[in-house]
Amino acid sequence: MATYAIGDVQGCFDELKALLAQINFNSDRDQLWFCGDLVNRGPKSLETLRYIHSLEDNAITVLGNHDLHLLAIAYAHKKLGKKDTLYNILQADDAAKLLNWLRHQPLAFHDKKRKITLLHAGTHPDWSIKKTLKLAREVEQVLQSDNHINFYKHMYGDKPFIWNNSLSGWSRYRFITNILTRLRYCDEQGKPALNVKGAPGSQADFLFPWYEMAKRKSQHDTIIFGHWSTLPHAGLTSINNTYAIDSGCLWGGMLTAMRIDVEPFEYTRLNCPGAQTPQRNIR
Numbered sequence: 001m002a003t004y005a006i007g008d009v010q011g012c013f014d015e016l017k018a019l020l021a022q023i024n025f026n027s028d029r030d031q032l033w034f035c036g037d038l039v040n041r042g043p044k045s046l047e048t049l050r051y052i053h054s055l056e057d058n059a060i061t062v063l064g065n066h067d068l069h070l071l072a073i074a075y076a077h078k079k080l081g082k083k084d085t086l087y088n089i090l091q092a093d094d095a096a097k098l099l100n101w102l103r104h105q106p107l108a109f110h111d112k113k114r115k116i117t118l119l120h121a122g123t124h125p126d127w128s129i130k131k132t133l134k135l136a137r138e139v140e141q142v143l144q145s146d147n148h149i150n151f152y153k154h155m156y157g158d159k160p161f162i163w164n165n166s167l168s169g170w171s172r173y174r175f176i177t178n179i180l181t182r183l184r185y186c187d188e189q190g191k192p193a194l195n196v197k198g199a200p201g202s203q204a205d206f207l208f209p210w211y212e213m214a215k216r217k218s219q220h221d222t223i224i225f226g227h228w229s230t231l232p233h234a235g236l237t238s239i240n241n242t243y244a245i246d247s248g249c250l251w252g253g254m255l256t257a258m259r260i261d262v263e264p265f266e267y268t269r270l271n272c273p274g275a276q277t278p279q280r281n282i283r
Helices: 013-022 045-054 065-076 087-091 095-103 129-143 148-155 169-182
Strands: 003-006 031-034 059-061 108-111 116-119 222-225 242-244 254-259 266-271
Touching: 013 045, 013 254, 013 266, 045 087, 045 095, 065 087, 065 095, 065 148, 065 169, 087 095, 108 129, 116 129, 129 148, 129 169, 148 169
Parallel strands: 003 031, 031 059, 116 222, 222 242
Antiparallel strands: 003 254, 108 116, 254 266
16 A cells, blocks of 8 residues: 655646556555645636545545635635635535535644654644644644634634743634644744745745744654645655645646655656646745
C-alpha cells in the first residue's frame, strides 16, 4: 500500500485525476492524505468533494480555510464572494451528505506509527504537536456539534493576536482556527500576520515564516502542510522537518503528490494550466 500527501486541490479536479493516474493510484489499496482546501476558486469543487468523499477510509483530509468558508456559506448563510466557485455544491442533491461529512473532518491529523502530522497552514511556535492536536480537537468538537452554526458566525476575523491559555469562548476557537488554517508569518512573540501572503523575502524584517521560528516547540516533529503556494520550495524539499506541498496548481503552478511510506519521501508533480489568472504574490 502506497500513501501520498496531496497539495491544495481547490476544485482542480481534472488535475487531481491526472496526477493520480501519473502515480498509478489504486483506490482499493493506496491511501491519500489531503492537506485541506479541497474546494473553491477552481472549476470543479463539487466533483472534487464527491470523489474524495467516495474514497472513504482511503482518504484522510484536514480542513483548510476554504473548506471552512464553504461550511459557513452553507450553514450560516454567509454570502458567496466574487471568486467563490461553490454554488454547484450548495445546489447539489447530495449537498447535505457532503457538507455533513466535511464538517466531521479534523483540523489536524497525526499518524502515530509514522510520527507525521498533517496540517493545512501551520502551528503556533509555542505549541507542541501534542498541544496542537489537543487544541484542534477543541474546535473539531464544536464543528461536529449542534452548535457548529454559531461557530461560523464567529469564525471570521484576525483577533485576538496573542495566544494565551486563558483565552475562552469564540476568541479561543477563532485563534486556534486562524493558526491551523491561515498562518504563514509571525513575529518573535508568536503574533501571526495573517494578511501577509508573499514568498519569504517579501515580508517585513520583524516577520518570520512560522516553520523558521528558532524556538518552535514542534521543530523536531515532521509536519506536512499546504496553504502557502508562493513558497519556492513547495513540492521540492523540506525545511526544518516541515514539508510544504501547495505548489500552486490553481494559479498555473503544479499539483504535488508526496509519497510518505518510503524514505526519503518521493515527489511527483503535475504541471497545471491554472484555473485562475496566475498572481503568485497576492492570494
